[in-house]
Amino acid sequence: MTEHAHSHGHGHSHSHSHGVSPDADRRWLRAALVLLTAYMAVEVVIGVVAQSLALISDAAHMLTDAVSIVLALIAMRLSARPARGGYTYGLKRAEILSAQANGITLLLLSVWLAYEAVQRLISPPDVTGGLVLITALSGIVVNLICTWLLSKANRSSLNVEGAYQHILTDLFGFVATAVSGLVVLLTGFAQADAIATLVVVALMLRAGTGLVRESGRIFMEAAPAGIDPDALGDHLVAEDEVVEIHDLHIWLITSGHPALSAHILVAPGGDCHKVRRNLQELLSGEYGITHATLQVDHVGEQGDADEVLTLGPRPAPGTAPEPAADHCENAHGPVHRPGPHRH
Template identity: 60%
Template sequence: MSGGHGHGHGHGHALSQEADKRYLWGALALILTFMVAEVVAGVVANSIALISDAAHMLTDASAIALALIAMRIAARPPKGAYTFGYKRAEILSAQINGVTLLLLVAYFVYEGVHRILEPPDVHGPIVLVTAVAGIAVNAGAALLLSKANRRSLNVEGAFQHVLNDMYAFVATAVSGLVVWLTGFRQADAIAALVVAALMLKAGWGLLRDSGRVLLQAAPSDLDPDEIGRLLAADADVEEVHDLHVWTVTSGYPTLSAHVIVARGSDCHQVRTRLADLLHERFAIGHTTLQVDHGVPGLDRHCADPHGPRHSDPLKSPYGDP
């Protein structure tokens, strides 16, 4: 019997995270500086689109700050009951960012509909100038965040906040121009509704992807059945069961399985070979494989094997599962 695991963490991970932090701090500074100016402009112009953009920028700043805090927490080493460390902190951060986007959607839809029915006076030129400046600021912040590791849902959550805010400024600039040239005051509220639709898409995507991680679903680019069949195809393997594939945090796929091998096979060699195969074929660097010899007529070493069993009926003494 052999039980073992393998690790495949990159040596440059710590350096990469430090670079990500610098990009996030730069984006945060840009956003906070402009947010103050936009609040003043929104009040002076009496523009819901500008005020909604300012509120969104506050959530942008909060999202980036939360991402930085989550990165710091996630860097803590495993200890005590937290055997995987605190890596899920980044996923919780992505969840919070997704929820805040959806909450903002609800507010902007309510306020936007109200202002379509009862449009207030809006100062188009102030809205236009402020929005154009906002586009430049958010484009700069989005560029900084795009250089960070967006495979991390934590970073992606902050990026989506900033990107959607840039879209919001584009819509606001158009509405300011329309109000200025035509006097159509409802354009301001319509712009807020367009932004709400974009935020709904981004927020739902963050909740869906982070929810998969929290529910320990297999990564969307990995098929557990394909992995099971590939492991079972090894010449010494008779059966694979209790196969679990999940993600601890973004970019950290993990696998465990119970592997039954033929009598006379070297359990240690089989385990090493399968771990290398998983790393090369599926980029799964953290694997835990329990490898046992199969004995015809006896149980499969698990009183309650979970999930489907993978085997080749031509090799397995257990027959076709």
């Protein structure tokens, strides 16, 4: 007896744990985008006039902030489309692509700014400290407002988190720039501008690496952070009538949408339907996995304790049964059985 059970609750309650609707998310992001774009245009002009790389680097980073928000908005629209054709999950992973693009732009920009900053440490140009200080202080205000706007959106989405990380890094960058402007103004130490840029670079590297790593985990079908597949497999196999679990896969479709599939072998005479229901309740209640596809089979009656994989083929009418064959010759990943040993 084989049963394929699909749980269709994709866990929307998980993906919007803050109770924020996607439309509200989009409104917060759009407001931040308008504010950022307007300020960025002003900052580029002042940065060129004041000859401040720290200001220009902040403006360049603001450009990536704006792009990150545009990407986030596009990804939200794409991921909301219903599943059809070859895209059986819909375009939900567009959000993860957006998060990865945000991470990569942060890393690339940090390399360019690091190079420019080192050049300026060696031969610093004249920097107009007062102008830098005033612009950076106003930038802090703009970024604080944008950070607040994005914090109102649903940050459990890696996509929104990507845009948020961009703007938060920018906020720290403006603080560093304001300090450098003050130092130049008071002491005439022109290298302060380049040092402030290197502080921003370090922050960008940290944020970019985190985004690329997290999005990479989702693309590589890794288990969600905080869930140990081996421990989960051992937990499931300890349930009544479960003899073995193999082909256990846990992955994230997109942020907040975990999914699981597994092949469950039940003791001869066990109730497959009941076992499947119990396991799905356990997965939903304890692990928050509401999209589980479980294939449940009875173990072969003729198998002994060490051959739980032996499910014999059905003999044709009037013929003797053939010797049992392995049910899954190439089980993917570890095989979970009750007791201390696992194969």
